[in-house]
Amino acid sequence: MKFPKLYSRLNQSETDTFPPQVPAEDGEPHKTKRRYESRAMTGAYVLLAIVAAASCAVFGYVVARQNILLRAAMASTAACSPVSSKVSASAPAHAPAHDHGDDHVPAPAPASPPASVPDVKPKPPSKSELHCGNSSTEARAMGCVFDLLTNNWMPEYCADPITDAEYREWVLDPSRQLGAWAFYHDEQGQKQVASEEVLSDLVGSHIYTTTENHLAHCAFLARRMHRLVTGDIAAVAHNTLAHTLHCTRAILKAVESNEPSLKAQIGSTFDVGIVSCLVEDE
16 A cells, blocks of 8 residues: 655655654554553653753742842932932932932022122212301401402302403493493482492492393302313302292393393392302311
8 A cells, every 4th residue: 555745744846755654563563562662752751841840940040049139229220319318308309300320519608699799879078168257357357358358258269250350440431421440329320339358348238230240240140150160170169059049030121121221220239248168187
């Protein structure tokens, strides 16, 4: 009896076949062969069991070692946790969450606020008041001068000889409407003051003059104030705001007036006086 050719499950070609199976002529050899195959299979199973047992032993050893290492690591972490807690507690709230490892650099200490600078305002320069006494005699003795422009005795430091000379030239001009030196003891202009020296001795007296001289007084005093602003003189006496307003009103009134003889009238008065002034200390 012939058996067909057998092929493997890999679909080999017809040349890669198993040798033909020849049946035994009687039953005894067939039983012997089956017994042999059974023993071979049993040996193979035993070998597989041994290999499996060895594999399990190796796997168990590896797992056990890993467990030992893991427990050791956990114990080490638990031992270090109190220190970590203290460090975390002492760290500032804004510390970065990531770890720098060995390259950790301590955060700089917060900068202290700058010391407050006291608001010290510079003190105004101290000033001294210069006086000329209470009479023309005392004023002369104290080195003061008579200023015709303001009709006052004053310290020489506060006087301005330039504008004083300009006003003097004005009032002594014979072309003035009532003539030169129009200063009077009375309102009617009947009794004229003799001279500037006499006028300077009339401290506290009431003197009359023309509106023309009064307006000139305001104009030349404005020149003096300009010299003060530009630094040509150091100080000015008789420089109150009230007097400035008085002068500007008088000028505006004269400009608006339609009376041609207004400036020729005796329409202004003044008192001869003594004034002081302030000087900055060096």
